[in-house]
Amino acid sequence: MxxxxxxxxxxxxxxxxxxxxxxxxxxxxxxxxxxxxxxxxxxxxxxxxxxxxxxxxxxxxxxxxxxxxxxxxxxxxxxxxxxxxxxxxxxxxxKPVVIDEQQTLEMARLLGEFGIDRVLVGLVLRYSDLYRDLRNAQAQGQIGNVVSIEASEHIAPYHGAFFMRDWRRYQQYAGPYILEKCCHDIDLYASVVGARASAVSSFGGRKSFVPDNAPAVMSNVEREQYYRKPSGWNSTEHVFDSDADIIDYQTALIEYETGATMAFHANLNVPNQFRRFCVIGAKGMAEGDFVRNNFAVHDAASGEKLVEKRYAGVEDDHYGADDQMAFDITRNLREGEPLPVGILDALEAGLTAIKIDEARRTRKTIELAEIWNGFDEALRMTPSGH
Incomplete structure (x- = not known):
């Protein structure tokens, strides 16, 4: 290749x-x-x-x-x-494919001109064993219609410090934090619900990586923590007094077109990190954690545990999904095999994240029907559809 x-x-x-x-x-x-x-x-x-x-x-x-x-x-x-x-x-x-609403619409117009099959996207969590097992539980009817979801992406202080030092600290380069880091999660749960977001609201800010929390003299342990993850282009050594304009915690509420809802929480300073979900349906519930590598499904009527699994993946390779993504994309390029995620999924998740952060900044609930109408209009030339 x-x-x-x-x-x-x-x-x-x-x-x-x-x-x-x-x-x-x-x-x-x-x-x-x-x-x-x-x-x-x-x-x-x-x-x-x-x-x-x-x-x-x-x-x-x-x-x-x-x-x-x-x-x-x-x-x-x-x-x-x-x-x-x-x-x-x-x-x-x-991911994310683009950083704001204007770029999203421009990308949609490009896809309308050239076709959606021309662009592949690195939403790697769709390739993970945990996600596949969640979708399999749905296919077997163990969850039923999704009613509500509680989910989070909580990263350790070393990773949060990386964001404060890296080029990703600037929204002009990366877009808002919930887009840059959490578009994976927003995509996953939209696919589980099977619908677009219909309305969003959000609150958040920056309270951990601020000057008041900087150690007077940084110990070896603290230095190992805050500089563990290397940064490349446009980096800085500053952590607590960084010139970053991103936030370090955020809570979002999403209502989907089906009426299902999700409460999503992101935080950049969680010592015992986790990235978990609880999907509650009419027939059962599924719980999982990408960091702690576990998954379980319970039946609503009997309370019986229907599924219990553990996995061996680690964070650095996205819990084993990086290699699987590369293998599947190679088969797609050579043999035309379908992929579990496409460019339109990525743009929809990204646009949802962009509007979530707008809701945080404006302290408003944002209805998305007109946003999707504009997005679909930009795609009007797409030869293959969604």
Whole structure:
């Protein structure tokens, strides 16, 4: 597989490692990134990186890849994906696809012109064993119609400090925090409900990573915690007095078009981190935790435990899902096998997250019917539909 790379940070380096496992013949035929933080990692994994280019257009004019991978800062995704589409190349983009409502509509118009099958997306949790087992429990009728969901993504202080030091601390590059970090979760639970969000509200702010909480003298233990995760482009050493404009905790309420609801909680400073859910339906409930690797289903009428599982995945490879995603995408590229998530799913989850943060900033409940009408209108030229 011949791959051209737009943006080679630490995350894309991990993705390419998984693609290499699925493709012994993978070669990187071109790279666009003025400061490729993941370059050393990729070379250590046995991949040679081809020539460097100043622009994606310039690269694609000279190389003919099977796939363009987009791992650049989120604000650049739209332009880089557009280049790939215009050059007739299939594109894999990291999440979130775009950073705001305007970019979402522009991406929808591009998909209308070029087709939704031309862009693949790295919503990797859809490939996890835990998610597949949740969907299987639904298919077997063990949950019934979804009534309500309680879910969270709580990350450890070392990871929260990374966000305060990384380029992701700026919304102009990453979009709001709930978009950048939690669009996975918003996508997952929309797929479980089987409907779009119809209304959102939200509250949150920044209370942990603020100057008042900075240690007077940072101990070795604290330094190990707050600088454990490396940052690349546009990074800073500041943690508690960072110039970040993102928040570090947020609660969102979502109502779906079916009438089901979800309460979602994000926090960047949780020492015993977890990423769990409780999906409650008319016939039963399913509970799981991506970090603690457990899953259970209980029947509503009898209280009987119908399913209990544990998993072996770890956070660094998205609980085992990175390799599975690379394997499945390879089969899609070679054999046309369907994937569990598509670009429209990603855009819908992203737009929901964007409106959640708008609700937080404006302290309003936002009805989304008109938003979806505009989104669908932008897609009106899509040849394949959803």
């Amino acid at each position: 011949r791959v051209a790379v737009a943006g080679l940070g630490y995350r894309m380096a991990n993705v390419l490692k998984s693609f290499h496992k699925a493709n012994d013949d993978l070669t990187i035929v071109g790279l666009v990134d003025p400061v490729p933080a993941g370059l050393e990692q990729v070379e250590q994994d046995g991949l040679k990186v081809g020539p460097r280019f100043e622009s994606v257009d310039g690269m694609l004019k000279q190389v003919k890849p099977d796939l363009l991978t987009v791992g650049s800062p989120n604000a650049l995704h739209l332009d880089h994906i557009r280049s790939g589409l215009q050059h007739g190349v299939k594109v894999f983009t990291e």
